[in-house]
Amino acid sequence: MNTEDRHWTKDDEMLERFVLNRLNAVERVEAEQHLRTCEICRQAVRTEQELAAGIRRLGRDQLKEKMSLQIERLDERKVPWPKIVSVAAMIGILLCVGVYNRWFVSKENVQPTFMTKSIPNKADSLSSQDHRLDKNEPAQPGTRLKDEGAVSSARVQNEQPRAKELQRDATTRLESNGKKTQTLEPAPPSPQGNAAVSEKQKAMQAGEMVNGDQMNATQPLENSIWIEGTQLSSISETEHNAITYGFEKRKEADKNSLNRAEKLQGGVKLRQREIVLKQQPASLLPPSRQQAQKTSGHEPIQTLLEQTANGLQLTLYLPTGVAEESLQNANIQQIGDDSLVVNLPEQQIGYKLPPGWNLEKQGRGEHK
């Protein structure tokens, strides 16, 4: 090729090979020598280089676009396992907590746990009861003495359905936010029982204080009342000792009177009263009681005390529920005529009964 005579850039193939660096060494040297002296050729080479650069640019961009699309598809296909595992773990934890706290059990399906406790009257005379009391053994559910007869036995058998019925009624009443129109259906009361209830109503209407909490005069209930239990495990040692002392004194007095009665009458039949223990979550407390719970500084156990056909029923609204076994193993101690201590395995709750709810009066009135 004679680069001196003519513009080699007129040869398209030569120009392309120069730009694409495909010339051999000799050809390249000759072409570059010509370019030093030929402005037209330099311009042609520059134009060809720009064209090649533009086409390369397009090629690169197209490749990048294809790559990006495939990467996007890849990212979409990618399963976010860390997220899935963390969400699954959270759901699992929630389920465990829910099952533990019985969130998924509807209120209708919750079978209230009933516990029947027999409290001997202080004039009653069987030493076996004293023995049980002394040893602080839990009373057996539905325990009755043989000499109560067939009527009492039949009552035991019908006890649970009856208690369930009362529970339903109580729930209805609580849900209606303490409306006066719905009250518990008491057992067919004896005249004495009616008298006792009337006494209580009078006391309530008079606005007597119940354990430091004034009774709600606008919602007088015929046979139920709210009382507040104190966790005895949280009270001071001095207070606990005082309660224990009072309890021991009481027992001694009972024993003495029992001995006297035995001497005078040759033994009297034991009369028993029953206390049914139930539990409900504190969240089911009616608003008025929730408010009372908030304003009270010492977090008492709000409890609904009801008179039933067979005795009394205590519905404990516990912040954290106790196991059914705990309720079954609960031991109820009567201290004096107006105090009760409920011994649960985990806690000990003391109650001061309001005036008109004296255990002795009520119990005797019922069974006489």
Add this chain to the structure above:
Amino acid sequence: MSLSLFFLNADSRILEQIKNGDEEALVTLYKTNRKPIGSFMAMNNGSSDDAEDMLQEALVVLWERVRSGKFEYHAQLNTFIFATVKNMWLRQLARKRRVSGSLDEETMPDGEPSVLDLLIEDEQANTIRTALKKLGDPCQALLLMFYWEELSMEEIAPRLGFANAQTAKSKKYQCKKALEKLLRESL
């Protein structure tokens, strides 16, 4: 199987894929190199977007070299990609530093193109790109294979279904003239 042989086998498969024009090979390399490149960029004032761009650029460089037969296998492909990204990014950082210090200068001290040159280059590239798209698929593919992938007419002819290299050469001539005409019209 030793580790080096494993890498050799994996790399040879990828190189074969690239030679056959299979873009899936680039995606494989992208997945492998995403994290190390991201870490390197993060340690060198780069964002995750910069890391993506640089990795894609490096993969394109690899693609071009392999396709044009200029690639020589001296180290693992991952090493090649990392080195390419490192060089490109450090050069870009140096350019950014110079640009921030001398925005008004038309020429750069070491002979590299100035900002103005780069802008003009970008504009020209966009003009050519637009014109190429107007040419249509056959011409675009032919010119891309010739100028970008630097394939010979003998290689291009069967790929694009031409009877022989001479037919492909004639077609390329027509396409190039059409492109030049479009470029002249756009100026």
